[in-house]
Amino acid sequence: MPKRADLSDTFCPVGRSAELLGDRAVLLILRDLFFGRRRFEAIAANTGLGPQLVSARLKLLVVEHVVIKQAYRERPPRYEYQLTAKGKDLFGVLYAMRNWAEKWAYTPGETGDGPAMRYIHRACGADVGTEAVCPGCGELLRYGDLKGDPSPALRAEQEAKGA
Incomplete structure (x- = not known):
């Protein structure tokens, strides 16, 4: 397999972001952090990624200042990972990506009656669908504004993983 080009010094912003976000494991870990999973075991279980890969990507996210690592137990040492402002800015x-997938990544009828994850705007209670602006109150949606409600199929998948 050919070596991947290093885009960390390009002036192209898409190339620069792809250097970090072009990794499936990073995206899945970020997804879990956005859903409040902060502990290694929960992230590994829900993503289905191997522990070495989760560990390596969490270390990368710490180095890139996307997450911070905080101890929650001294003996044995245990840590949780929290998004920084830089990490929270990746919410959009x-x-x-979620909105694109809800529209294009499923075959007709695959998701049943609705999206895999239904989002409710915390401020006004509106179902936001795949909108970036709340259809109920007109507020731009940002990190922390939404409450997720998984579909029965997604909930069953998560429970099967033990997440």
Whole structure:
């Protein structure tokens, strides 16, 4: 397999972001952090990624200042991972990917009666669908504004993983 080009010094912003976000494991870990999973075991279980891969990507996200690592137990040492402001700013990227997938990534009828994840705007209670602006109150949607309600199929998948 050919070596991947290093885009960390390009002036192209898409190339620069792809250097970090072009990794499936990073995206899945970020998704879990956005859903409040902060502990290694929960992230590994829900993503289905191997522990070495989760560990390596969490270390990368710490180095890139996307997450911070905080101890929650001294003996044995245990840590949780929290999004920084830089990490929270990635919400729009993952939300846009989710919205694209809800429209284009499933075969007709695959999702049943609705999206895999239904989002409710915390401020006004509106179902936002795949909108970036709340259809109920007109507010731009940002990190922390939405409450997720998984479909029965997604909930069953998560429970099967033990997440």
